[in-house]
Amino acid sequence: MIVDIHTHIGHHPLMDFKQEPEEILRDMEKYGIDVSIVMPFPSMKVQEVNDQISAVVQDHPDKLIGFGCINPTVDDARDEIARIVSMGLKGVMLDPEFHHIFGRGRSKLEELMVPCMENKLPVLFNNPNSETGESESMGRETFYNGLNQLAYKFPEVRLVVNTFWPRIKELVKVHRNIIIDTGGRNGITSGVGLVKDIGPTRICFGSESPQNHPGLGVKEIRTLTLAPVYRELLLGKNAKRLFADLF
Amino acid sequence: MVVIDAHCHLSQRWTPVGPATLLIDDMDATGVEMAVVFGVFGDAEDNAFVAKSAREHPNRFIPLVNFDPRYEEVGLELVEKYLGEHKWKGVKVGHTHTVARYMYPMMEIAESYNSLVAIHSDHSIRNHPYIIGDIANSFPNVPTVILHMGGGTCFDSELLSTKIAEKNDNIYLETCYSNPYAIKQAVETIGPEKIIFGSDSSNGGYGSRFEKAGDYMELMLDAVRVADITPEQKAMVLGDSAANLLGI
Numbered sequence: 001m002i003v004d005i006h007t008h009i010g011h012h013p014l015m016d017f018k019q020e021p022e023e024i025l026r027d028m029e030k031y032g033i034d035v036s037i038v039m040p041f042p043s044m045k046v047q048e049v050n051d052q053i054s055a056v057v058q059d060h061p062d063k064l065i066g067f068g069c070i071n072p073t074v075d076d077a078r079d080e081i082a083r084i085v086s087m088g089l090k091g092v093m094l095d096p097e098f099h100h101i102f103g104r105g106r107s108k109l110e111e112l113m114v115p116c117m118e119n120k121l122p123v124l125f126n127n128p129n130s131e132t133g134e135s136e137s138m139g140r141e142t143f144y145n146g147l148n149q150l151a152y153k154f155p156e157v158r159l160v161v162n163t164f165w166p167r168i169k170e171l172v173k174v175h176r177n178i179i180i181d182t183g184g185r186n187g188i189t190s191g192v193g194l195v196k197d198i199g200p201t202r203i204c205f206g207s208e209s210p211q212n213h214p215g216l217g218v219k220e221i222r223t224l225t226l227a228p229v230y231r232e233l234l235l236g237k238n239a240k241r242l243f244a245d246l247f
Numbered sequence: 248m249v250v251i252d253a254h255c256h257l258s259q260r261w262t263p264v265g266p267a268t269l270l271i272d273d274m275d276a277t278g279v280e281m282a283v284v285f286g287v288f289g290d291a292e293d294n295a296f297v298a299k300s301a302r303e304h305p306n307r308f309i310p311l312v313n314f315d316p317r318y319e320e321v322g323l324e325l326v327e328k329y330l331g332e333h334k335w336k337g338v339k340v341g342h343t344h345t346v347a348r349y350m351y352p353m354m355e356i357a358e359s360y361n362s363l364v365a366i367h368s369d370h371s372i373r374n375h376p377y378i379i380g381d382i383a384n385s386f387p388n389v390p391t392v393i394l395h396m397g398g399g400t401c402f403d404s405e406l407l408s409t410k411i412a413e414k415n416d417n418i419y420l421e422t423c424y425s426n427p428y429a430i431k432q433a434v435e436t437i438g439p440e441k442i443i444f445g446s447d448s449s450n451g452g453y454g455s456r457f458e459k460a461g462d463y464m465e466l467m468l469d470a471v472r473v474a475d476i477t478p479e480q481k482a483m484v485l486g487d488s489a490a491n492l493l494g495i
Binding site: 015 | 403406426427428432456457458459462463465466469470473
């Protein structure tokens, strides 16, 4: 079984990319992906984009699992989490850069972990583009500290980040509730590299489609030097186990 | 259809180290006929290894001189040597500051020999596509290749590299680590003749993480193959664009 835990539907408000549900379903069929977790792109119009995700997953309940987007810096964010649950969405997506959640909004973000914990909603963080990678800016420490605090204070909430998160290896070893999303083709090589350090049980294939191509992601996991039994964990078994309540 | 890989490294300092023929194994496994090759380090030793390898495999390797502005005038001397005496096609610049003071003298040398310059890009302040666009804009007669087309770690940079190429006719984008979505957008925006396939393969390095020869290069080829562009556009990106740029 192959599970892609990170795909987007809709359009990005800032960058020039978009994806229709039919495109995800077409790629799933073509590349043998059984289930995809779908979520909107980050947005200031969270109700609108969450409604779109809800409609899509209702049409394809056997193939798609929906996450909703939250803007932690607005007053009604907690209401939107309640709405997400009522619509049958199974998790929350946060975009640290778009919504500046580790800056002014951070205290509210921690409060929002409570309904996530009570409703067993995993929280997936979009890849922070500009503040990671080779950049040595202050952003790296901000992201590291932000996740470190959240994971420590809310150990029952599953927190999903990709392999480019600053000092991720260190964080994963300390916090058992952090789960790695391979974060597309450039992250897969890093993700597989993490197996040696943190083991194979908390790394899941996530393409971040459409930014990255799900078919290439699957192929890369299958061709990298990795024990076949580990490949199966990364491609789907980990997701099925770690997110069993979502299926 | 000829397939040319416009981004490959040769060095004797990989871990594990291997002969230059390891790269040819990758090429043979994937149907890549020729590779543009350069060192990992911009010093005399690494450039000499590339020169030796290119002499041994003249029909497979097209060498570029690796320039590192940290070597200052010594780096410029290497550029002069390989463009002037060896008649190489161009210069490659790695993970150093694109705005370094010795970049401009290097560009002047490249311009004097009608050579191309290929520069590593990412989203950092050192090698952002917009910074490469600035230097390319100052030397409009120098074909300037944005390696990785800004991608690798940051999707935003891939999109921005297309925007900067749209405004500078002398900019070309190379595809390694980039994604089919961004490649499609670049082809549609600036034309397939400005996009060139590259893999960042080597005689060591990334390829050693894969089980079989060519696995890594194949994945990079797939990024072009699965892109939603026409077969003619794919042929252009996979080889014809580089052939035109290199005059081969």
